[in-house]
Amino acid sequence: MKVGTKSLLVGYHQFLLHPILVAAAWWKLYGFPWDPRLWVAFLIHDWGYVGKTTMDGVDGQQHPFWGADVMRRLFGDDWGIFSLLHSRTLAKRYSCPLSKLGYADKLAFLYYPKWLLKILYALSGEGEEYLKNNNMTDWDEWYEVAAKNNRKTLKGAHDGTV
16 A cells, blocks of 8 residues: 555554544634535545655645645635645745645644644654655754654745735
8 A cells, every 4th residue: 555545544644533633723723613624625635645655746746636636626716725724834835825724734743732643654664765855864963854844834834924
């Protein structure tokens, strides 16, 4: 089974746990998510990882397109863009700001207990890829860098750019 699929089944993007934490992060950043379209976005924004051989490689970077296409078909172009731009990589590629979903997604990372993330990353194989991509061997060191990067991204959620 490919790492992207494993991520959705037993890893960081686990199809029930991750959307709940993204919703909790949204609530913290923007208030309770009353709009049902938000709940659909929380649920499916990362489902494009199914069948991907990498998380951060060329194929993994394409994962937002699946959820964006579904959101566009269901709710219109703005919702497709909202979902697509949850990715820092794609927002940067298209010279667009990260969407509010992206900020909630990055805060959700910080909501996972560190011990649980370590287990989920080990079960899915994501952790091995992230360590290799960052030329690191120590998971705790990698976690601190990732948490710092997400905190840095979150500054944009409060400086008027969303």
